[in-house]
Amino acid sequence: MENDHSRTATAAESTEKKKNRKMQDLPLRTAVAVVLIAILLCVIWFGGWIEAVVLGLFTAVAIYEMRNIFRKKGLSPFVLPLTVMGLSMFIILYKFGLLYTFALAVLAFLAVVIERIMNHKRTNDDLVASLMLFVYPIIGLTSLALCGFEKDSLSRVALFCCFVGPIMADNAAYLVGSLIGKHKLCPSISPHKTIEGAVAGLIGGALGGVLAYFVQKLWGFDIEMWKLILVCFIGGGIGQFGDLLSSTFKRWAGVKDFGTIFPGHGGVMDRIDSELTAAPLVFLFFSLFVF
Numbered sequence: 001m002e003n004d005h006s007r008t009a010t011a012a013e014s015t016e017k018k019k020n021r022k023m024q025d026l027p028l029r030t031a032v033a034v035v036l037i038a039i040l041l042c043v044i045w046f047g048g049w050i051e052a053v054v055l056g057l058f059t060a061v062a063i064y065e066m067r068n069i070f071r072k073k074g075l076s077p078f079v080l081p082l083t084v085m086g087l088s089m090f091i092i093l094y095k096f097g098l099l100y101t102f103a104l105a106v107l108a109f110l111a112v113v114i115e116r117i118m119n120h121k122r123t124n125d126d127l128v129a130s131l132m133l134f135v136y137p138i139i140g141l142t143s144l145a146l147c148g149f150e151k152d153s154l155s156r157v158a159l160f161c162c163f164v165g166p167i168m169a170d171n172a173a174y175l176v177g178s179l180i181g182k183h184k185l186c187p188s189i190s191p192h193k194t195i196e197g198a199v200a201g202l203i204g205g206a207l208g209g210v211l212a213y214f215v216q217k218l219w220g221f222d223i224e225m226w227k228l229i230l231v232c233f234i235g236g237g238i239g240q241f242g243d244l245l246s247s248t249f250k251r252w253a254g255v256k257d258f259g260t261i262f263p264g265h266g267g268v269m270d271r272i273d274s275e276l277t278a279a280p281l282v283f284l285f286f287s288l289f290v291f
Helices: 002-046 048-072 079-098 098-116 122-147 154-180 195-219 223-251 268-289
Strands: 185-188 190-193
Touching: 002 098, 002 122, 048 079, 048 122, 048 268, 079 098, 079 122, 079 223, 098 122, 122 223, 122 268, 154 190, 154 195, 154 223, 154 268, 185 195, 190 195, 190 223, 195 223, 223 268
Parallel strands: none
Antiparallel strands: 185 190
16 A cells, blocks of 8 residues: 555656656747747748758758667668758759759669668668658658749748648647547557547648638738648648657657757657648649649
8 A cells, every 4th residue: 555655656756847847948948949930930931042951951850860760770771872962952952953853862862772782781671761761751851842942932832831731730639639638549659649639630720721821912822712721621631640650650769759959849850740741742732723
């Protein structure tokens, strides 16, 4: 009986310490959040070289974070050509176009393959991990660039939708899930996510489309509201799967966050996991129905 009371008291003390630590970290978390929001607004508003540089840096860090995830499981992906590609591809895409960017990707792919053949210490499992990085996170980040690199301001609206749908969905899911969430969504992957929160996320994503409808006026556009609601609804829904996908990697590797580059917020992958899966669909939607 005393042991039960002792365990209960220890658990309560642990919970209280966590709460105190969160409160102590709040000013730093808030400052980092303000900086991230400022970077995002600059990227969306100005695009161009600013977007190319920011995406390049984020891609290089995201590759490094994913490499660390794989290394936790004993894998050793060859990331040097991928990192060089990540740092330079968006500048090349903006300046020279998609053809030269594709050529750069081909060279990086060949470098990974040839290195595997020549390096007897590199295993096929390592090779699979290296090739996985082409898909996650590179395709998602490339989609963000494809949304935002058009020469007119319409690309600003597309890029805004890549973020506003998932962000509104994430916040709505968290709020509703915390208040009334009872039915677990994917307990084996993310124990705290609920079906109620996921449904609220879909509504939040749609509301992001309403916000996008009014924000687009800043660039002088008048895309139909239903299109923006639909694309942000899709982005918000798929973004939740992106969040869960990142959770599978972290749970697989036994880590809480992908990195620590943003104090209190984790790594680059922690901040853009939803956008990585939403951006390709947003790009396709705008290409088919808007651009």
